[in-house]
Amino acid sequence: RLSTLLEMAGAKDSANALRITASDGYYAEVPFADLSACADCMLAFTNTPEKFKVVMPGMTSDMWVKDVAKLTVR
Numbered sequence: 001r002l003s004t005l006l007e008m009a010g011a012k013d014s015a016n017a018l019r020i021t022a023s024d025g026y027y028a029e030v031p032f033a034d035l036s037a038c039a040d041c042m043l044a045f046t047n048t049p050e051k052f053k054v055v056m057p058g059m060t061s062d063m064w065v066k067d068v069a070k071l072t073v074r
Contacts, residue, residue, distance in 0.1 A: 002041045002054065011073045019072040020054055020065040028063045029074065030056070043068065 006018065018035060021027040035041060040057045052068040 001039070002035055002043055003038075005043055005071075006035070006073070009073075015073045017074045019070075019074055020063075020068060021070040021072065022065050023067045023069040026065065028065050030059070030063055034059065043071075 002018070011018075015032055017029045017031050019027050019029045030041075038056065038058060040055070041059070042055050044053050044055050045051075046053055046066075053066045054064060054068060056063040
């Protein structure tokens, strides 16, 4: 889950958003409040080795970033 990953990474409670950037430069910014409310949002493996995507149930499709290259706490 993204919430667990961010906690393990030491993301501060005072952060406002998580920027999820794809390898092609596309990005989505998700407010921390929305991530906290999403128990099933996660960084997921794909069938391609070393490729990841985010799964964001209940959020709009523009938040479902494929080929994740970077997560940035803002």
